[in-house]
Amino acid sequence: AQKVTQAQTEISVVEKEDVTLDCVYETRDTTYYLFWYKQPPSGELVFLIRRNSFDEQNEISGRYSWNFQKSTSSFNFTITASQVVDSAVYFCALPQRGQNFVFGPGTRLSVLP
Amino acid sequence: DGGITQSPKYLFRKEGQNVTLSCEQNLNHDAMYWYRQDPGQGLRLIYYSQIVNDFQKGDIAEGYSVSREKKESFPLTVTSAQKNPTAFYLCASSGTPTNEKLFFGSGTQLSVL
Numbered sequence: 001a002q003k004v005t006q007a008q009t010e011i012s013v014v015e016k017e018d019v020t021l022d023c024v025y026e027t028r029d030t031t032y033y034l035f036w037y038k039q040p041p042s043g044e045l046v047f048l049i050r051r052n053s054f055d056e057q058n059e060i061s062g063r064y065s066w067n068f069q070k071s072t073s074s075f076n077f078t079i080t081a082s083q084v085v086d087s088a089v090y091f092c093a094l095p096q097r098g099q100n101f102v103f104g105p106g107t108r109l110s111v112l113p
Numbered sequence: 114d115g116g117i118t119q120s121p122k123y124l125f126r127k128e129g130q131n132v133t134l135s136c137e138q139n140l141n142h143d144a145m146y147w148y149r150q151d152p153g154q155g156l157r158l159i160y161y162s163q164i165v166n167d168f169q170k171g172d173i174a175e176g177y178s179v180s181r182e183k184k185e186s187f188p189l190t191v192t193s194a195q196k197n198p199t200a201f202y203l204c205a206s207s208g209t210p211t212n213e214k215l216f217f218g219s220g221t222q223l224s225v226l
Binding site: 004009035037042043044045046047050091100101103104105106 | 146153154155156157158161171201203205214215216217218219220
């Protein structure tokens with residue numbers, strides 16, 4: 001069965017620090033996608049990124065970067081120069097057959113001014 | 114603007130009462146989902162629907178019911194059989210094929226009086 005683990009329950013950093021959120025997944029599929037979502041205090045989950053298991057290149061988007069390593073089944077997310085607006089719960093997710101998504105338990109990030 | 118609308122934002126249920134949560138989308142998406150979120154936990158799937166007049170049970174369907182009479186609408190009823198209904202409920206939709214990102218509503222917080 002598919003499984004997503006986010007071992008960090010809560011992280012606190014001071015503004016401008018870099019922070020990495022870990023995601024480890026389990027799947028028997030040979031091809032798959034991985035997602036990251038952000039849930040700000042308003043409650044609505046916002047899509048951040050989708051990666052295909054074929055593409056292990058790291059991706060950078062502004063202050064955000066993602067490190068996908070198939071060998072260790074990890075898909076980690078780094079925020080560079082964190083800001084207060086980055087405070088949210090971040091979820092890693094893995095789709096399974098039937099369009100259902102398996103979500104990790106989430107990591108609550110608090111960025112202090 | 115296209116999106117998903119959930120209502121109400123807050124809902125209170127009395128003992129033995131059924132309550133219905135509304136979810137409407139104007140994204141022309143075929144698939145719609147209901148997730149339950151408890152504090153400190155990831156999202157758990159209650160029900161999902163891939164086409165009108167068809168829906169499937171998710172991991173925690175007991176005590177809940179849904180209907181999908183229109184493509185735009187996917188209401189969730191929390192029945193009196195659900196003994197622990199207090200949670201944050203999120204509705205989502207996605208296009209096909211599988212592995213498309215989910216679009217989320219802003220959620221409904223259900224509490225028991």
